[in-house]
Amino acid sequence: MRILIVEDDLTLAEAIGRRLLKQGHAADVAPDGRQADSILRHQAFDLIILDLNLPGLGGEQVLAQLRQRGSTTPVLVLTARGQIEDRISLLDLGADDYLSKPFDFGELEARSRALLRRSQGQAQDRLCIGNTELDRHACTVTVAGAAVELKQREFRLLEIFMSRTGRVLSKEELLDHLYNFDETPGANAIELYVARLRKKLPHSSVQIRTLRGLGYVVENTPA
Structure with missing residues (x-):
């Protein structure tokens, strides 16, 4: 599957990308919100892994504009915000799931699989x-x-x-x-x-x- 990683921490983005590539997925990286928004206007993905604190255009804006265009691509948000109100706001904005930083790569992979399954109407692996x-x-x-x-x-x-x-x-x-x-x-x-x-x-x-x-x-x- 093709996955877009939107993350300005290139060390983390590359680490996520290596894990996904090792599993046979295609992974692209966008280091800022404006580039991510531009890519998403022209290229379809099976999953988006989206950080919130991005230069240029915040993750919330990237997500909001994606949903305004009618895209149903599943979005997994990476966030350092721990307040329940923040998480509720993300889900209401159109995120499909979220993962708090720091996170375990095994959990990231499991949540990604779950979102890909759900987007294809399947309940199990x-x-x-x-x-x-x-x-x-x-x-x-x-x-x-x-x-x-x-x-x-x-x-x-x-x-x-x-x-x-x-x-x-x-x-x-x-x-x-x-x-x-x-x-x-x-x-x-x-x-x-x-x-x-x-x-x-x-x-x-x-x-x-x-x-x-x-x-x-x-x-x-x-x-």
Whole structure:
């Protein structure tokens, strides 16, 4: 999934980004509110991790303008404010969750997973299609109970497909979910990853069909 980290403490932002990249997510960093607002006007994300105390434009303003544009992207706010009134105000403003600084990275990852699940209408970390199960927490995939070894980006692509069963996904949309601004994937990157998934999941109920000129769609096919 593609995540925007809005944080002026670059050491912290890079640490969060490394954790997310290690899990196969695409992570971009905006060090101030104005840059974040500009990015969000032109690029969609699956999740925003937003600090409040930002130079240029405060986190509350970034959040308020995001919601005024009708965006439903989940937002996890990082805050050093401990008063309950502050937290209530954040939720009323449109934040989906908050985490008080200093925080544990494990909790940050768990809350991020929960928001991503919720945005896709799912209640748990496991995605199941027929004989195939993907566990977002453990980052594992099994087919008929047997483990399948996938690389991080293969895993995240399969996660995107399994969380959007029956929906046509264009190559451009898939690239937007998998890569950040600093990466320059080749023109055939998605085709290569889809080919690898098909090769590694020959007996899976997850069928990735190519729709020429449109993209891909995943269907549940009896294995």
